[in-house]
Amino acid sequence: MPTPRKPDTPDETKRILDRVARETDSLGASALRRAAEQAREHLGAGDKPETDAIEVWGTRIGRILSVVAFVLLAIWLASYLLRGA
Numbered sequence: 001m002p003t004p005r006k007p008d009t010p011d012e013t014k015r016i017l018d019r020v021a022r023e024t025d026s027l028g029a030s031a032l033r034r035a036a037e038q039a040r041e042h043l044g045a046g047d048k049p050e051t052d053a054i055e056v057w058g059t060r061i062g063r064i065l066s067v068v069a070f071v072l073l074a075i076w077l078a079s080y081l082l083r084g085a
Contacts, residue, residue, distance in 0.1 A: 043067070 022030065041047070045059035 043060065043063050045056045045063070048056045048059050050056065
């Protein structure tokens with residue numbers, strides 16, 4: 001059995017450890033956790049520069065209002081379809 005080689009850099013070490021962690025997580029739990037983290041970061045405007053507070057808060061408000069509008073629209077559509085159109 002060949003001996004494992006040592007990682008060349010700390011970045012490579014971190015990449016290997018991240019890959020092992022991803023592969024050992026259960027598929028459903030890790031996918032759900034990843035989706036929740038992505039949604040939290042998206043709604044929290046994690047992709048906007050922290051130096052511009054107005055842009056960050058405007059993005060957060062807009063994204064949260066869009067989720068609220070989507071939920072209300074889905075409820076309206078479901079009630080419309082359940083009434084028998």
